[in-house]
Amino acid sequence: MRRSIATVCLSGSLEDKLYACADAGFDGVEIFEQDLVVSDRSPEEIRALADRLGLSLDLYQPFRDFEGVTPELLEENLRRARERFETMRRLGVDTVLVCSNVATATVDSDQVSAEQLRRLGDLAASYGVRVAFEALAWGRYLDDYRRSWRIAELADHEAVGVCLDSFHILSRGHDPAAIEDIPGDKIFFVQLADAPGLTMDVLSWSRHHRLFPGEGVWDLGRFVTHLARAGYTGPLSLEVFNDVFRQTDTFRTAQHALRSLVWLEDRAARLLADDGAVRHAAGSAAGSTHGSGLERIADVDVPTGYDYVEIKAEDTSDVEVLLDQLGLAFRGQHRTKPVRLWSSGDARIVLNEQHAREQEPHLAGIGFGVADASEASDRARALAVRPAPRRTQAGELDLAGFVAPSGLEVFLNDRRTETPGGQEPAWAAEFDRGRPGGGGEITGIDHLNVSHGWDAHDEAVLFYTSVLGLEKPSVTEAAGPQGLVRSQVMRSASGAVRVSLNVAPVGVSHPEHIALACTDVVEVARRARDRGLRPVPVPDNYYDDLRARFGLDEATLSLLREHQLMYDRSAAGEFWHFYTPRVGRVCFEVVQRTGGYDVYAGDNTPVLLAAQDRLDRGGARPSGW
Structure with a gap:
């Protein structure tokens, strides 16, 4: 699978971050809106720099507080979306992350949210953009990825799918196995983060204490196996909000981040192979990592x-x-x-x-x-x-x-x-x-x-x-x-x-x-x-x-x-x-x-x-x- 990272993971200017990601070996990046807003480079210049560095711009994020609103506010939200899609066109980004509403939602209805996302899908399609709908762990009404998929399914629009974020799923204790029930082509994007085991509100936990895969308490290897079985073939992208990483050397943190993704792919590939061997021994058709796109590296040799x-x-x-x-x-x-x-x-x-x-x-x-x-x-x-x-x-x-x-x-x-x-x-x-x-x-x-x-x-x-x-x-x-x-x-x-x-x-x-x-x-x-x-x-x-x-x-x-x-x-x-x-x-x-x-x-x-x-x-x- 392709390896991506959100610019919010790193310190420095947007240009610094792009250079560091390319140097580390990432395939692409997510552009965090604030990084672009504070940059003195135009979207066209950022696009050209990414092209020169061999980086794809995989996602523009976040677009907040869209669905579950009154008809009057919906029109204002569509106006905001139109402006963001124009920026994305200039950047050359074709996927936008839309978070579940945490502030302005007044209607707790799957049908209403689906209808409003369908309106957004129509607008997005006119710009060549896809909408990846994500259930935030602190969403006002919607905090479960299974419900976000149900709403995207109800929207029934080719430009509307879901974004799955390991933090939002695992911090709420949701079972990730149901990922396999989502068609792979409707999973538009995946964001990954580990975390320490803490007892605190999920918003503070998310904004300050995320970790790269392998550093926390969650089994992200198993999480990725569910994605592979669902047929997801898009980027595996890191989205890690962490006070330390936003202060450390940009190039070093990018290398550290890539190492975590290489480890995670290897871990998931081994789990898939083990699962396949178990099914084969039980008389079922043998599974394999073939076609998953997950790279397996040399075996670990634990010191004696x-x-x-x-x-x-x-x-x-x-x-x-x-x-x-x-x-x-x-x-x-x-x-x-x-x-x-x-x-x-x-x-x-x-x-x-x-x-x-x-x-x-x-x-x-x-x-x-x-x-x-x-x-x-x-x-x-x-x-x-x-x-x-x-x-x-x-x-x-x-x-x-x-x-x-x-x-x-x-x-x-x-x-x-x-x-x-x-x-x-x-x-x-x-x-x-x-x-x-x-x-x-x-x-x-x-x-x-x-x-x-x-x-x-x-x-x-x-x-x-x-x-x-x-x-x-x-x-x-x-x-x-x-x-x-x-x-x-x-x-x-x-x-x-x-x-x-x-x-x-x-x-x-x-x-x-x-x-x-x-x-x-x-x-x-x-x-x-x-x-x-x-x-x-x-x-x-x-x-x-x-x-x-x-x-x-x-x-x-x-x-x-x-x-x-x-x-x-x-x-x-x-x-x-x-x-x-x-x-x-x-x-x-x-x-x-x-x-x-x-x-x-x-x-x-x-x-x-x-x-x-x-x-x-x-x-x-x-x-x-």
Whole structure:
């Protein structure tokens, strides 16, 4: 199917938006009326620019408050329509979006609305225009797409059909399956938006909180399968009202938007194929994606685990001190680069001082193990993710890399070698002059906390879901001394990969951290203290609260307090952990999970944020340190 986007999704002037849409690879755009009204370019000039850029102008919108009115107001509405159709003729747009009336409707009658739409169809046809009638979720009388189709059907005019908008349908809880009852040639246009699960009035929800497909809670893939079965062959167009996207870089947002449509087409194509296989197995005629126009890309290759985490800085010596205190072993220096490897078990930390002048320690890259790096790379390229090439020399493993929205580089590897200690990534052999990274208490990487700006969060969620196939449980928030920190955990179904995406308050430098899994957190803490580590101090009030919350005995509380450990418990098990002070923008967490504990001690996060803030401001440690 052709890919389109409403200009209202993007920041900038109308000309900026057209250039960005063409650069991203869209086929067409919807012209939002206000974008044209405020432009100093004539409709003819906009039409000519779109032609030069290879963009079709697919829809002019919105035309509001037309049907369900008195005869006198109908004549005024037809006058307004005549002016809009003249503008559309100058633009070369042949479809207008007509919204269900929210303000001036006084007659709640399907027959009256149909008769008035028929009058509009007559006028539209004289200009070569089609009318796509849409049921707004907050329409005065009409807020259900099934009723808008009933009225369009009653109008019985070749120039009158419907526009189906996923937000207006799904926000009201309407079942989209009835889309398949509408003839495909009477679905004149389709607009798509995802959204977070919110409880609020639908108008505010719509105007401020829409998201691109794949970023919210709705199954838009299934929504598109209904369109395909109905026989719809027009554009799939994005209409996303969002306060963030209207402020971010126009070109970047357009690329982000196209990625969401590519992902959505792939998702819908796979659902259609799966549905066809089920029907075939049940003895019905097998279905397929053939003829749907939906493009399928390479299969998602969900990471099987972490290959490494990379910290970059001009000087990483302070990080090495921390790693040594925590019990990781220096594995060696890279043969050709100023890069060093530390490890323990499957936890591998790469310290990179290459091209890092004046940079403080920060999380710069993640390596993931995958089953087929080539296919995973093909998928990332199809989703137009920016590559992250690295120079390699003869005999070095060339990893496929891509840049996440936060700037973090993500590399994929499917090559492993057998060593006396078990399997390792093949690239680890490029490090020498170190010592074996034996099997201490630290066994691997439990999870990562990655920070990014408020403007990159939704794009980051789409990156990790669409490229890597990670799941996205619900968003949480934690109160820190300088504001709320919003957190979205991305994880593989197995839990082998967990990446927490954090949005800190504007202007606040929120530390990123690497959580190391271990078999005995008390022993790790004891040895680290003997080597000079002073963990992030935990206030006595916290331990008093633990006693009240969990009824811990005094011996356990004393052990926790002695090593500045934090604690959580669920019905499935326990969680013990401590944090190191940060170096630059990075700190480490050491965690031990027992039983089936599978969450992240969210109640402890405000305690951590306050303690780190005291350290950053030079606050004193508790007595005894």
